[in-house]
Amino acid sequence: MSDPTRLPDLASRALGGAVLAANDEFFAAKENLVLPHPPQALPGFGHRGKEYDGWETRRRRSPGSDWAIVRLGVPGVVAAVVVDTAHFTGNHPAQASLEGASVEGHPTVAELERADWQPLVPLSDLAGDSANTFPVDSTRRVTHVRLTISPDGGVARLRVHGTAVPDPRLVDAGPFDLAALENGGRVTGVSDEFYGRPVQLVSPGLARSMGEGWETRRRRGEGNDWVQLTLACEGVVTLAELDTSWFLGNAPGSASLTGSGPDGEVVVLPRTRLQSDTRHRFVLEGGPAVDRVRLDVLPDGGMARLRLWGRPTAAGREALGRRWFDALPDVQALEVLQSAGVAPAEAGRLVGARPLGADLPPAVARLVLGPGNGTVQDAGGRR
Numbered sequence: 001m002s003d004p005t006r007l008p009d010l011a012s013r014a015l016g017g018a019v020l021a022a023n024d025e026f027f028a029a030k031e032n033l034v035l036p037h038p039p040q041a042l043p044g045f046g047h048r049g050k051e052y053d054g055w056e057t058r059r060r061r062s063p064g065s066d067w068a069i070v071r072l073g074v075p076g077v078v079a080a081v082v083v084d085t086a087h088f089t090g091n092h093p094a095q096a097s098l099e100g101a102s103v104e105g106h107p108t109v110a111e112l113e114r115a116d117w118q119p120l121v122p123l124s125d126l127a128g129d130s131a132n133t134f135p136v137d138s139t140r141r142v143t144h145v146r147l148t149i150s151p152d153g154g155v156a157r158l159r160v161h162g163t164a165v166p167d168p169r170l171v172d173a174g175p176f177d178l179a180a181l182e183n184g185g186r187v188t189g190v191s192d193e194f195y196g197r198p199v200q201l202v203s204p205g206l207a208r209s210m211g212e213g214w215e216t217r218r219r220r221g222e223g224n225d226w227v228q229l230t231l232a233c234e235g236v237v238t239l240a241e242l243d244t245s246w247f248l249g250n251a252p253g254s255a256s257l258t259g260s261g262p263d264g265e266v267v268v269l270p271r272t273r274l275q276s277d278t279r280h281r282f283v284l285e286g287g288p289a290v291d292r293v294r295l296d297v298l299p300d301g302g303m304a305r306l307r308l309w310g311r312p313t314a315a316g317r318e319a320l321g322r323r324w325f326d327a328l329p330d331v332q333a334l335e336v337l338q339s340a341g342v343a344p345a346e347a348g349r350l351v352g353a354r355p356l357g358a359d360l361p362p363a364v365a366r367l368v369l370g371p372g373n374g375t376v377q378d379a380g381g382r383r
Contacts, residue, residue, distance in 0.1 A: 004136075008162070251276040
């Protein structure tokens with residue numbers, strides 16, 4: 001993608017992101033950093049001074065800097081960071097930096113202080129009242145980020161744009177939405193997004209208003225509107241949910257789903273009539289595997305959510321597992337292997353040998369390739 005800020009904001013509260021801790025939030029609360037809506041100019045003054053829609057620390061009178069730790073709503077590989085100082089003019093930080101860490105489970109703040117933090121954005125100058133954008137060159141998956149501002153001041157929003165990299169161990173535990181952003185699904189094409197971005201179709205949770213869906217302008221010519229999705233991995237779709245909630249006079253008249261995969265183009269859901277303000281659920285036969293799906297809405301209109309529940313194929317699960325394991329920072333990769341029973345010396349060898357080849361020890365094959373894959377593939381890919 002040419003503009004990495006078009007990738008999802010992995011830190012957004014809308015995806016479950018949260019600010020776990022900050023060393024100071026005297027003037028404005030740390031939680032504002034990850035709110036999904038644009039920062040607003042707030043009128044008036046409160047007990048502690050001018051009110052701001054952001055995070056603001058007191059004036060520092062000793063050496064040092066201020067910081068905030070954010071748990072990403074969706075772990076992934078970071079491609080760009082925006083430190084937005086909107087409405088902070090004479091009170092924005094002079095500089096900022098960002099680090100990332102990848103930690104197993106649900107760590108406490110004290111445990112995060114001991115994490116293996118790695119730089120994502122070096123200490124960089126900031127402009128006031130600006131969306132300061134920094135590209136990130138990284139291939140490692142992170143679960144948390146730490147924003148450091150120097151020496152003090154206010155930041156309205158922190159945006160951490162990137163690609164979701166799900167933990168395949170969670171995929172193995174139950175039903176799997178192949179299209180979901182949090183599982184690695186992504187929008188790769190759209191005909192029109194005049195009223196709402198298509199990434200909202202695959203965002204977590206139910207839409208709370210019409211503004212939290214995808215909506216096109218009114219079509220005045222021939223044809224129809226569409227969205228192209230690349231799925232989290234190759235899989236078989238068994239249940240499709242097309243949700244037009246909140247769209248009353250502007251829902252599509254009908255829709256269809258067309259997939260692409262190893263067997264070429266296949267019809268996932270034929271053209272089907274839709275109703276307004278309705279969660280439509282269609283049980284499917286579970287046909288050929290697909291790794292891309294195109295949603296066609298006819299002729300135009302809006303939709304709140306698209307869910308494509310199904311099961312990964314063996315090849316899809318393997319690709320998902322390898323992508324996840326290869327993106328883990330070394331420390332976490334060692335921890336993952338040792339928790340699976342791999343001896344420390346062997347774990348170190350495997351981590352250093354990434355990307356892994358086809359000849360995997362059984363314990364590693366079960367972890368990376370999925371349950372039931374504890375045997376080694378032969379050269380033809382069979383088990």
